[in-house]
Amino acid sequence: MEHFDLALVDWSRAQFALTALYHWIFVPLTLGLSFIVAFMHTFYYKTRDEKWKVMTKFWMKLFGINFAIGVATGIILEFEFGLNWSNYSWIVGDIFGAPLAIEGILAFFLESTFIAVMFFGWGRVSKKFHMLSSWFVAFGSNLSALWILIANAWMQNPVGTKFNPDTARNEMVNFFDVALSQTAVFKFLHTISQAYIIGALFVISVSAWFLLKNRHLLFAKRSILIAAVFGLIASIFVAFTGDSSAYDVAHKQPMKLAAMEGLYDGEKNADLYALGFLNDRTDNLNFKGIRLPSMLSIMAFRDADAFVPGVNDLVNGNEEQGILSAETRMEKGRIAIQALADYKTAKKDGNTELANSNLKLFEKNYPHFGYGYFKNNEDIVPNVPLTFYSFHIMVALGLFFIAFFACLLYASIKDKLVKNKFVLRISVWSILLGYIATELGWIVAEVGRQPWTIQDLLPVGVSTSHLSVGSVQTTFFMFFALFTVLLIAEIKILMAQIKKGPEEGGSHV
Amino acid sequence: MKKIIDFYISGFKNMSIHSKKLWIIILVKLFIMFFILKIFFFPNFLNSKFDSDKEKGDYVIEQLTNN
Numbered sequence: 137m138e139h140f141d142l143a144l145v146d147w148s149r150a151q152f153a154l155t156a157l158y159h160w161i162f163v164p165l166t167l168g169l170s171f172i173v174a175f176m177h178t179f180y181y182k183t184r185d186e187k188w189k190v191m192t193k194f195w196m197k198l199f200g201i202n203f204a205i206g207v208a209t210g211i212i213l214e215f216e217f218g219l220n221w222s223n224y225s226w227i228v229g230d231i232f233g234a235p236l237a238i239e240g241i242l243a244f245f246l247e248s249t250f251i252a253v254m255f256f257g258w259g260r261v262s263k264k265f266h267m268l269s270s271w272f273v274a275f276g277s278n279l280s281a282l283w284i285l286i287a288n289a290w291m292q293n294p295v296g297t298k299f300n301p302d303t304a305r306n307e308m309v310n311f312f313d314v315a316l317s318q319t320a321v322f323k324f325l326h327t328i329s330q331a332y333i334i335g336a337l338f339v340i341s342v343s344a345w346f347l348l349k350n351r352h353l354l355f356a357k358r359s360i361l362i363a364a365v366f367g368l369i370a371s372i373f374v375a376f377t378g379d380s381s382a383y384d385v386a387h388k389q390p391m392k393l394a395a396m397e398g399l400y401d402g403e404k405n406a407d408l409y410a411l412g413f414l415n416d417r418t419d420n421l422n423f424k425g426i427r428l429p430s431m432l433s434i435m436a437f438r439d440a441d442a443f444v445p446g447v448n449d450l451v452n453g454n455e456e457q458g459i460l461s462a463e464t465r466m467e468k469g470r471i472a473i474q475a476l477a478d479y480k481t482a483k484k485d486g487n488t489e490l491a492n493s494n495l496k497l498f499e500k501n502y503p504h505f506g507y508g509y510f511k512n513n514e515d516i517v518p519n520v521p522l523t524f525y526s527f528h529i530m531v532a533l534g535l536f537f538i539a540f541f542a543c544l545l546y547a548s549i550k551d552k553l554v555k556n557k558f559v560l561r562i563s564v565w566s567i568l569l570g571y572i573a574t575e576l577g578w579i580v581a582e583v584g585r586q587p588w589t590i591q592d593l594l595p596v597g598v599s600t601s602h603l604s605v606g607s608v609q610t611t612f613f614m615f616f617a618l619f620t621v622l623l624i625a626e627i628k629i630l631m632a633q634i635k636k637g638p639e640e641g642g643s644h645v
Numbered sequence: 646m647k648k649i650i651d652f653y654i655s656g657f658k659n660m661s662i663h664s665k666k667l668w669i670i671i672l673v674k675l676f677i678m679f680f681i682l683k684i685f686f687f688p689n690f691l692n693s694k695f696d697s698d699k700e701k702g703d704y705v706i707e708q709l710t711n712n
Binding site for chain 2: 200201204205207208211212215216218219220222223225226227252255256260301302303304305473474476477480598601603610611614618622625629632633
C-alpha cells in the first residue's frame with residue numbers, strides 16, 4: 137500500500153469514524169424512544185387516562201429535542217463521501233443511489249410529515265389520527281435506518297451487483313439480492329433492536345433520577361415498567377440477532393470473525409474466548425482466560441466439529457480447508473487490475489478481440505480484485521486487539537442488559553424500586569453503558585472489516601481522493617467542534633427539560 | 646391546504662420559549678452545514694474536476710489501474 141498517502145487515508149478514516157460515532161449518539165435514541173412514545177400514546181388513546189397523556193407528552197418532548205439536534209448530522213457523512221472518498225463514491229454510486237433515494241422519498245417524508253402532527257396535534261386532530269401519527273413517526277424513523285443499513289451491509293457483503301469496467305461503477309443486477317441479503321437483514325434487526333435498548337435505558341435513567349429525588353413517583357414507576365418490558369424484549373432479541381450476525385460474518389467475513397475472537401490458528405471444535413485477555417503472541421496461546429469448548433464452531437457454523445479459520449489461515453492459506461493464501465489472492469488481484477487496464481487500452485485502440493479476452497480475464501479474477509493493491513500479506517489483517525476487546529465488552533454489556541431489565545421488571549412488579557437506592561443509582565448511569573455498547577458494536581463492524589471499504593474488492597487506500605492531509609485535518613477538527621457543541625447543547629436542553637419534569641398541559645416542542 | 650398551513654403556523658406560534666430556542670439551534674446548524682461546510686469545505690471532488698460522467702469514470706479507472 138505504499139502508493140497511498142497513509143496519513144491521508146488515516147485522517148480520512150478518523151474523520152469518518154468521528155462523524156459516524158457522533159451521529160450514532162443521536163440516532164439510536166430517536167429510534168428507540170419513538171416506539172416508547174408510540175406505546176404510551178396508545179395507552180392514553182385506549183384508556184383516556186390523563187396520566188398516560190402526561191407521560192406521552194413528556195417523553196415526546198425529550199424525543200423532539202434529540203430529534204431536532206440530531207437531524208441531518210448524517211448528511212455530513214455524505215459530504216465526506218463526495219470529497220474525501222470520491223473513488224469509492226463513484227464506484228458504489230449506483231448501489232447507494234436506490235436505497236438512499238427510497239429513504240429520502242419514503243421514510244423522510246413519512247417521518248417529517250407526521251412529526252408535525254405528533255407535536256402540534258394535541259386537541260387539533262382526532263385522537264386516533266394523533267396516536268397513529270406517533271406510530272408513523274416511529275416506523276418512518278426505523279425505515280430510514282433500514283435503507284442506510286442496506287447500503288452498509290452491501291459494503292460488507294457486495295451481492296446483487298456487477299462491476300461495469302467501462303464506467304467504473306457497480307450496477308444493480310437484482311435489487312432484492314441487495315435489499316434482502318442475509319447480511320442486510322441481520323444488520324438491520326441487530327442495529328434497530330439495540331437502538332430500542334438505548335431508548336429503554338434512557339427512559340429508565342431519567343425515571344430513576346426522579347425516584348431518587350422523590351419526584352413524580354407514579355409517572356417514573358410506570359415509565360420504568362414500560363421501558364423494562366420493552367428493553368427486556370429488545371435485549372433478548374439483540375442476543376439472537378447478534379448470534380445470527382456472527383454466523384453471517386463467519387461465512388462472508390471470516391477475517392473479521394477471527395479478529396473478533398482473537399483466533400490466530402484455525403481449528404475444529406474451536407473454543408469461544410469468553411472472558412480474558414490477549415497477549416502479544418500470534419497463535420492460539422495468545423489468550424488467557426475462560427474458554428467455552430467448541431462454542432465458536434457452533435456459533436460460526438452450527439456444528440461443533442466445524443473448522444473455524446484463524447488469522448494465520450487467512451493470511452498464509454490452508455490447503456486442507458481450501459483457503460487461499462493472501463499471497464495467492466494478491467497475485468490474482470494484480471492480474472485483475474492489469475486486465476482492467478489492458479481492457480481499457482484495447483478498447484481505446486479499437487482492438488475488440490484483445491478487449492474481450494482481457495475482460496474475461498478481469499471477470500475471472502474480479503473476486504480477488506482488491507487484494508491486488510496490497511504488498512504485504514499482513515495488510516489484510518485488521519486491528520485484532522481493538523476488534524477483540526470491543527466485541528467482548530459489547531457482548532458482556534448485552535448480557536448485563538438482559539439481567540438488568542429482568543431485575544427492574546421484577547422490582548417494578550413487586551413495587552420495590554423506590555426503596556432500592558443502589559439499583560436506582562445504577563439505573564441512572566445505565567444509559568452510558570448502553571451508549572458504550574452500541575458504539576463498540578459499530579467499532580466491531582467497521583474496524584473488524586478493515587482494510588476494506590467494499591469487502592475483497594476495494595481497500596480504503598484506493599477509495600480516497602487525492603487531497604492534502606492538512607485540509608482533512610482542518611475539517612476533522614471543525615466537525616469535532618461542531619458535534620461537540622451540538623452534543624453539549626443537547627445535554628443542556630435535555631437536562632433543563634428533565635429537571636422541569638412532566639407537567640399537565642403546557643406547550644409543545 | 647389553508648387548514649394545513651394554519652395548523653403549522655399555529656403550532657409554531659404556540660411553542661414554548663425553550664422550543665423556539667431549539668428551532669434557532671436547528672436553523673443555525675443547518676446553515677453551518679449547508680451554506681458554510683458544504684460550499685466552502687466540502688465540494689464534490691469529482692464534480693469540481695470533471696463535467697461529464699465519462700470523464701469521471703475514466704479518472705476513477707485510472708486511479709484503480711495506476712495505483
